[in-house]
Amino acid sequence: MKWRNRNNETLLVEESERIVTMxxxxxxxxxxxxxxxxxxxxxxxxxxxxxxxxxxxxxxxxxxxxxxxxxxxxxxxxxxxxxxxxxxxxxxxxxxxxxxxxxxxxxxxxxxxxxxxxxxxxxxxxxxGAPSRPIRKARNMTSDNTEPSCDICTLKFSEDDMNRIPLVLSCGHTLCRGCCQTLKDRSFNRTVSCPTDRSVTRGDVSKFIRNFCLINYLRETTQKPPVFCENPFVPCFENPNHEAAFYCSTCDVDFCESCFQTVHSHKILANHKVVPIADKPFKPTMCVNHPTKYVRYLCTNENCVYQPKLFCDDCMPDHRCPYTTDYFDRISENRGRVVKISNFIKQVDTNVMPKRKKVVMDCKASFSEDDRTIQMCYEKIEAHFERLKDTAIARFGCFLENAKDTAQRELNRIEKNAGEISKLRKDVDKFLNRREGFLDIEAMVDKEYEVRKKMAVFQRDMPKFSDYDFKPAMTEFPQKFPQPENDASRKRPAFDPNEIISIDD
Missing domain, CATH: 2.60.40.10 (Immunoglobulins)
Incomplete structure (x- = not known):
């Protein structure tokens, strides 16, 4: 555009200055x-x-x-x-x-x-008013510079905790999974913004690449000592007194963590494939009559005259018993049942027992003499029955002690059963890790029955102090308030050992 006079040139300059100012x-x-x-x-x-x-x-x-x-x-x-x-x-x-x-x-x-x-x-x-706190020194390192940690939450990275797994952002920096998910949830456009260089990483946090270099470092620095036992369920190949933790598919043997690191420390063995002992592949049994053939069938008839009970395809024409089933189907079915038993006991051990313990502890705490409601009860007794104060207070204190003793006995019973259930859970888990014996799981079923039987103690109601009708006269121990009809209809039935128990109950 050309301007032909001074005035137009002035207008152009003023318009340019106005645009720049805006x-x-x-x-x-x-x-x-x-x-x-x-x-x-x-x-x-x-x-x-x-x-x-x-x-x-x-x-x-x-x-x-x-x-x-x-x-x-x-x-x-x-x-x-x-x-x-x-x-x-x-x-x-x-x-x-x-x-x-x-x-x-x-x-x-x-x-x-x-x-x-x-x-x-x-x-x-x-x-x-904030007290002085130690400041992070090195990136991805704790205050003692020995174990890597997240830059945001400063918690140590971990391979076992899902929220502490180290993830690599697109810029190359590393954060824990929990912080990555938090950053994404708080972001306006659902992306992860790196706190170091503000670069953006898009996508599902679960698909972010793990920092395997850091994970390998954690494995090397947190090597667990071998577990010594007289009769391990899965003995270590190098030392039979060690409980195996890994299976080397290249060596085709089981190792504890210490022995595995020692044996495979040489470069020529460093590329061996290893999996946790719980993921060890199942090895089928070989047929007795045909040693080169795998067992394919199982005879379930105890009185069957045909032998053997486990046989291969070549034996099938000669084993004319109608009570035969697929060997692998039975193994898979029984293993699935044991896994369910293990999960059930694990839920009882980790969910039901702590919940029940909390209920009983709350019940016990509700009878504490430091509670304001309890103190008001004392005051009412003193106000209405001055002459009978000593007798009434003594009776009320006895009631509190009896209630607390009842709760304590229930708590002791729970803790006792918790220890026994934990032991049963370990037995079932060891049975699973052993990777054999699935044809006869009667002992595991018995352990399930033991756990269900011990849970019968949970059927008993544990009323709190607020459930009692307190009378200032204290001529007798407080009685529980009458239960409404609709609540009475919801009362638990008698204990059934075959009942499927919900963890949310």
């Missing part, structure tokens, strides 16, 4: 640049984000490195302007170790359809 003008503004929180109080502060631009849409973006004890609403990511940003500090989560002296919270300006940041509003976070 572009350089700050699109958004914030009303606070310092947020103060008390380390011992739960509090929320609001940042008002505004804009003077009316002729186009304006976007902002929240970027921060705040630990989980801070809640940001809206979460990290893009947001529409104008808007309000609520920053909430939860003092109950304070014990997590973070560098509280270098908290960063930024509200960045973004134009719609633009990728580069235009400006940043850095907001200072002050945590008042």
């Amino acid at each position: 572009i350089r003008r700050s699109p958004i503004a914030v009303d606070k640049y310092v947020l103060d929180f008390n380390a011992n109080e739960v509090s929320t502060q609001i940042i008002k984000v505004t804009t003077e631009i009316k002729d186009r849409d304006v976007l902002g973006e929240i970027i921060h490195n705040l630990p989980p004890c801070f809640d940001i609403d809206p979460p990290a990511g893009r947001m529409a302007v104008p808007s309000e940003v609520r920053v909430t500090y939860k003092s109950t989560m304070y014990p997590l170790e973070f560098d509280y002296d270098n908290l960063e919270f930024t509200i960045a300006e973004r134009f719609r359809n633009e990728e580069d940041l235009d400006a940043k509003h850095l907001i200072k976070i002050n945590l008042l």
Whole structure:
């Protein structure tokens, strides 16, 4: 475009300056640049984000490195302007170790359809009354620089804990799976933003690549000592007194972790394939009459005159008994049953027993003399029956002691049964790891019956103090309130050893 006179040239310059001024003008503004929180109080502060631009849409973006004890609403990511940003500090989560002296919270300006940041509003976070805490020293290392840890939560990486598995982001940095999932859930566009270089990793967190170099390092530095026992279920090939933990498919033998590392420390054996002993492949039995043939069938008739009971395809024409079944189907069926028994006992051991223990402990705690309700009962006794105070208090104290003793006996019984159930669970797990004996699982079924029988003690109700009708006269021990008819109809039936027990009951 050409301008032919001075006035037109002046108009061009003024128009250019107006456009530059509009572009350089700050699109958004914030009303606070310092947020103060008390380390011992739960509090929320609001940042008002505004804009003077009316002729186009304006976007902002929240970027921060705040630990989980801070809640940001809206979460990290893009947001529409104008808007309000609520920053909430939860003092109950304070014990997590973070560098509280270098908290960063930024509200960045973004134009719609633009990728580069235009400006940043850095907001200072002050945590008042926070004790001094050790700051992380080296990336992915704990304070003693010996075990790798996540940059965000500072927890040690672990191969056993699903949330602590180290995952590699697209930028090459490593975070634990739990923090990756948290970052994705809090992100506006459901992506994982690296806290180090702000690069974005997209996709399902479960499909992120694991840091196998770090996992191998963890395996080498956390080698478990061998388990010594007189009669191991799966003995180690190198030392029969060690309980095997791995199976080497190349060597075709079982090893404990210590012996496996020792034997395979040489380079020529380093590429051997190893799996946990629980994943060891099943080896079928060879036929007695045809040693080169695998057993394919099982005769279930105890009075059958044809031998052997286990036979191959070549023996099938001569074994004319109708009570035959597939050998592998029976093995698979029995193993599945034992797995269910193991899972059932595991659930009882890890879920039912702790829940029941908590119920009984709560019941016992409800009869504590420090409880305000109990103290009010004492006061009512003293107010209404001054002359009979000693007798009434003694009777009330006896009632509390009896109730607590009953709860304690129930608690002792639970702890006793818990130990026995844990032992039964170990026996069943050892039976599974042994990878044989699945043709006769009667002993495992008996263990299941023992666990169900021990669970009969859980049928007894354990009323709390609030379930009793307290009378200030204390002429007799408090009696339980009458049970409503609709509750009485829901009372548990008598113990059935074959009942399928729900863990949520």
